[in-house]
Amino acid sequence: MLFFTPHLLIKLKTMTSPVSITPAFSGPDGLITAVAQDAATGAVLMVAHMNREAWDETLASGRVVYFSRARKRLWRKGEESGNVQNVKAVFVDCDADTVLLKVEQIGGAACHEGYPTCFFRQVTPDGVKVVAERVFNPQEVYKKG
Amino acid sequence: MLFFTPHLLIKLKTMTSPVSITPAFSGPDGLITAVAQDAATGAVLMVAHMNREAWDETLASGRVVYFSRARKRLWRKGEESGNVQNVKAVFVDCDADTVLLKVEQIGGAACHEGYPTCFFRQVTPDGVKVVAERVFNPQEVYKKG
Numbered sequence: 001m002l003f004f005t006p007h008l009l010i011k012l013k014t015m016t017s018p019v020s021i022t023p024a025f026s027g028p029d030g031l032i033t034a035v036a037q038d039a040a041t042g043a044v045l046m047v048a049h050m051n052r053e054a055w056d057e058t059l060a061s062g063r064v065v066y067f068s069r070a071r072k073r074l075w076r077k078g079e080e081s082g083n084v085q086n087v088k089a090v091f092v093d094c095d096a097d098t099v100l101l102k103v104e105q106i107g108g109a110a111c112h113e114g115y116p117t118c119f120f121r122q123v124t125p126d127g128v129k130v131v132a133e134r135v136f137n138p139q140e141v142y143k144k145g
Numbered sequence: 146m147l148f149f150t151p152h153l154l155i156k157l158k159t160m161t162s163p164v165s166i167t168p169a170f171s172g173p174d175g176l177i178t179a180v181a182q183d184a185a186t187g188a189v190l191m192v193a194h195m196n197r198e199a200w201d202e203t204l205a206s207g208r209v210v211y212f213s214r215a216r217k218r219l220w221r222k223g224e225e226s227g228n229v230q231n232v233k234a235v236f237v238d239c240d241a242d243t244v245l246l247k248v249e250q251i252g253g254a255a256c257h258e259g260y261p262t263c264f265f266r267q268v269t270p271d272g273v274k275v276v277a278e279r280v281f282n283p284q285e286v287y288k289k290g
Binding site for chain 2: 033035037042043044046047059089090091092093094095098099100111112113115118119120121122123128131
């Protein structure tokens with residue numbers, strides 16, 4: 001699905017005098033923060049980062065692409081597990097350094113540990129508790145070799 | 146409200162062999178990322194950061210405290226506007242470098258620009274559109290002098 005044609009200078013059409021905004025890739029590492037939220041359930045799935053190339057490809061392809069800080073390369077979410085994220089809606093925050101992506105999470109699990117969300121542990125007065133059920137076994141999905 | 150007594154070494158009680166986890170304040174800047182989500186509506190309100198002191202005070206007081214990277218000090222959310230965030234639930238992600246806070250947003254607006262959420266601009270094929278209504282006028286709330 002072509003979400004829309006890639007372009008980074010976007011006109012803020014609803015303001016009196018249109019202005020162009022671009023997510024602020026101007027930070028020291030050239031990255032913005034991206035929050036993925038399940039478009040259907042509202043669950044916050046994960047938080048990761050994007051460089052300009054990842055943002056561009058995400059908008060052009062309609063599939064979420066992050067920039068992996070650990071691997072220092074584009075990370076096409078689901079490239080290994082198949083659990084891709086289809087873009088349903090994109091929002092930019094007031095400072096333009098964070099974006100919110102409403103997505104359709106294929107496979108029902110965003111977390112590499114096999115849970116629907118990366119936020120599967122709740123901090124409670126009695127300690128930290130796992131509050132989600134595993135959808136897949138990471139050892140089966142991420143096979144080595 | 147005392148959300149719970151402050152302690153940072155939390156036992157992950159539901160795993161076979163209990164482990165202690167602490168959000169990873171070990172990064173270069175000693176900060177973790179914090180996502181605030183409206184506990185009632187599921188709306189993602191904002192993304193900010195916490196140092197260990199902010200995290201500690203948030204858990205102890207039941208009100209969200211961030212660390213402002215711009216001002217380099219604790220930022221008790223709502224300290225100026227009155228729009229505090231009461232903690233309803235706290236989650237830690239798989240890497241323990243991001244936390245999700247489900248909150249009651251007092252005043253109905255998390256954004257310093259007066260909108261319910263900082264993600265009030267949607268990126269669409271036709272450009273960026275403001276998709277929320279202002280709850281307050283920033284010029285009235287943040288008076289100078």
